[in-house]
Amino acid sequence: MRLNARYFDGSNLEGQTVDLDLSPSLAVIRPVAGRGVLPAIPSSKLFEIHRSADGNRVDLGVADNHDIHLMVEGAGVAAYIDTALPALGVEAAAQKRHASVRLLAIAGGVLAVLVIAFLQLERLVPVLVPLESERALGERLMEGFVESSDAVCTNQVGRAALTRMVNRLSPEGTLPIPLTVWVTKSDWVNAFAMPGGQIVIFDGLIQKAQSPDEVAGVLAHEMGHVEHRHALRRLVRAAGIGFLASMVSGGVVGDVSQQLLVMTFSREMEEEADTAALKTLASAGIASDGFAAFFERLAAEDNESDPESLLAGSTLESLLATHPLSKERANKIRSQPPLQSISPALDETAWQALKGICSPQQAKMDDS
Numbered sequence: 001m002r003l004n005a006r007y008f009d010g011s012n013l014e015g016q017t018v019d020l021d022l023s024p025s026l027a028v029i030r031p032v033a034g035r036g037v038l039p040a041i042p043s044s045k046l047f048e049i050h051r052s053a054d055g056n057r058v059d060l061g062v063a064d065n066h067d068i069h070l071m072v073e074g075a076g077v078a079a080y081i082d083t084a085l086p087a088l089g090v091e092a093a094a095q096k097r098h099a100s101v102r103l104l105a106i107a108g109g110v111l112a113v114l115v116i117a118f119l120q121l122e123r124l125v126p127v128l129v130p131l132e133s134e135r136a137l138g139e140r141l142m143e144g145f146v147e148s149s150d151a152v153c154t155n156q157v158g159r160a161a162l163t164r165m166v167n168r169l170s171p172e173g174t175l176p177i178p179l180t181v182w183v184t185k186s187d188w189v190n191a192f193a194m195p196g197g198q199i200v201i202f203d204g205l206i207q208k209a210q211s212p213d214e215v216a217g218v219l220a221h222e223m224g225h226v227e228h229r230h231a232l233r234r235l236v237r238a239a240g241i242g243f244l245a246s247m248v249s250g251g252v253v254g255d256v257s258q259q260l261l262v263m264t265f266s267r268e269m270e271e272e273a274d275t276a277a278l279k280t281l282a283s284a285g286i287a288s289d290g291f292a293a294f295f296e297r298l299a300a301e302d303n304e305s306d307p308e309s310l311l312a313g314s315t316l317e318s319l320l321a322t323h324p325l326s327k328e329r330a331n332k333i334r335s336q337p338p339l340q341s342i343s344p345a346l347d348e349t350a351w352q353a354l355k356g357i358c359s360p361q362q363a364k365m366d367d368s
Helices: 077-084 091-096 112-123 131-148 156-169 205-207 212-227 230-240 241-249 267-284 287-300 328-332 348-354
Strands: 002-008 017-023 025-029 038-040 046-051 057-062 065-073 180-184 191-193 200-204
Touching: 038 156, 046 077, 057 077, 057 212, 065 077, 091 267, 112 212, 131 200, 156 180, 156 267, 156 348, 180 205, 191 230, 200 205, 200 212, 205 212, 205 348, 212 230, 212 267, 212 287, 212 348, 230 267, 267 287, 287 328
Parallel strands: 180 200
Antiparallel strands: 002 017, 002 065, 017 025, 025 038, 046 057, 057 065, 191 200
């Protein structure tokens, strides 16, 4: 069976339309436009990044090449892939277990001079792109994400609990841009920051957390990405000068919200977000233990306690894949001096309300 797919290799955000032939041994990729065949991929190296709830879309990655991403779409495509590739990700998991954390490569085959230019361009984003333009971009991307996601959670009591946590972590004026936090109904254990102060948390992460402090730690980390404008910088790095020119001029930019789901940050960016998160938690009087514990527990559950990287090679469809956490980073979080005065990020009533944010409406929560 020939499948319809989009092939991304890190050189741009649009990708190219391809036909995908899957067999237990090889994945053969043929561009729809033009001639030739892209390099075949051993099927054992494919691993699943994400699949839609209706089974009509599956995102695949390649274990030894983090640039490549296949977005396969079609009626019943998930069921077909499960049949065609029963051992999906076995070799991929083994290879990723011993891989070090890598930076997201810019473009396969791009000259080193252009790579350096793009890196410098990325660092100029805070100077060249007004906050108002980034905010407008974030709102547009969020609209696209809401349209394509399964559901945005609107339980009023749960939203009130989330707002309480957000306000405690980020009092008005703390960040250079207003913050908007969304929760979407999905089992995916993940969260990510979009440009312009937009943060998305998947309900699977909230349900996986064992305390409000764990959610607060992840949320504070995403706020760190917002503070340093990392999402916009990564988009500029991937799309280059044209994207930046369109942003500065206020032009229309293509919807890239789905690509943000699988876009990773560099080690430097993750460390910057960690540092910002620890300051945020300390200012809010919330212990940082939950921050480290959440990541460490996910890694332990996935049996990936590699001595070089606690989270290297995670096979979970989770925060670990897009937010790799090295042993050094975990130790840094754990080594923070104890705070003189701490309290849980939410009381028990508010915590249970947040856990029910994707449920039918609840009774009103106490405002205390």
